[in-house]
Amino acid sequence: MRVVQRIALAxxxxxxxxxxxxxxxxxxxxxxxxxxSFIGRFGTVTTIASTVPGNGDVNPxxxxxxxxxxxxxxxxxxxxSNFNNSGNFQGAGEPRHGAAAPAHRFR
Amino acid sequence: xxxxxxxxxxxxxPRLRAVTRxxxxxxxxxxxxxxxxxxxxxxxxxxxxxxxxxxxxxRITAIPDAVFRDESAGTGTTVTAGGALNGPLGxxxxxxxxxxxxxxxxxxxxxxxxxxSQVATHQLDNTGSPPGAGALFGLAVAPHGHGVYFVDDAxxxxxxxx
Numbered sequence: 611m612r613v614v615q616r617i618a619l620a621x622x623x624x625x626x627x628x629x630x631x632x633x634x635x636x637x638x639x640x641x642x643x644x645x646x647s648f649i650g651r652f653g654t655v656t657t658i659a660s661t662v663p664g665n666g667d668v669n670p671x672x673x674x675x676x677x678x679x680x681x682x683x684x685x686x687x688x689x690x691s692n693f694n695n696s697g698n699f700q701g702a703g704e705p706r707h708g709a710a711a712p713a714h715r716f717r
Numbered sequence: 718x719x720x721x722x723x724x725x726x727x728x729x730x731p732r733l734r735a736v737t738r739x740x741x742x743x744x745x746x747x748x749x750x751x752x753x754x755x756x757x758x759x760x761x762x763x764x765x766x767x768x769x770x771x772x773x774x775x776r777i778t779a780i781p782d783a784v785f786r787d788e789s790a791g792t793g794t795t796v797t798a799g800g801a802l803n804g805p806l807g808x809x810x811x812x813x814x815x816x817x818x819x820x821x822x823x824x825x826x827x828x829x830x831x832x833x834s835q836v837a838t839h840q841l842d843n844t845g846s847p848p849g850a851g852a853l854f855g856l857a858v859a860p861h862g863h864g865v866y867f868v869d870d871a872x873x874x875x876x877x878x879x
Contacts, residue, residue, distance in 0.1 A: 647837035648811040658875045670868035673855035700752045
């Protein structure tokens with residue numbers, strides 16, 4: 611058994627206007643200093659998967675990468691939580707992973 | 718802003734041991750197009766500083782000594798405000814400790830150094846009106862820093878910038 615400290619964040623939500631994945635442009639921010647950036651090395655957006663599970667929940671908000679394998683989770687898996695249910699009702703999405711885990715899992 | 722002390726075991730759910738308020742006073746409000754808007758993304762830097770996406774104030778703040786402090790730092794100190802930020806929501810820490818945030822207002826990913834310099838932006842979504850608004854929320858750095866995962870709240874997809 612190990613004890614860890616974790617930080618929680620305040621509950622929030624945001625709007626969900628209609629949009630689809632778009633092209634993208636690398637550009638320095640206005641007034642930015644010249645400096646090697648982390649994101650500047652990337653130039654491609656690939657859609658990994660739909661985040662709509664079998665129950666129809668929508669509006670993915672939280673995303674996390676599994677850093678330690680445990681149970682059904684494997685290092686490198688990605689967990690996503692949906693905020694809305696299939697009727698687009700805010701806050702009613704069921705976080706899922708398989709049948710009973712906290713989020714939807716992608717591998 | 719709360720720090721939760723958990724006991725984690727291999728054979729059961731985590732158990733809550735203690736709760737400490739380490740930040741407070743951030744702006745928040747309800748919104749007809751959202752449920753609540755307030756401080757959203759957080760990320761712990763290598764120095765033990767907690768970075769907060771203060772969405773309402775359109776800034777990133779820093780709460781020092783977040784791992785050990787035993788009292789609230791208020792809203793912390795402002796790392797950066799305005800500029801390329803446009804309602805920052807999700808926040809993640811990049812290798813090297815730069816701060817990554819995604820905007821609710823324009824679909825951009827913004828990289829900021831711990832010293833407050835906004836060094837890069839990357840448009841991840843430009844659809845809708847205003848372009849990209851409301852599409853981004855959560856993000857996470859891929860293993861070994863090989864990219865940035867992000868969810869598209871409007872398209873209902875998990876995407877990878879790489």
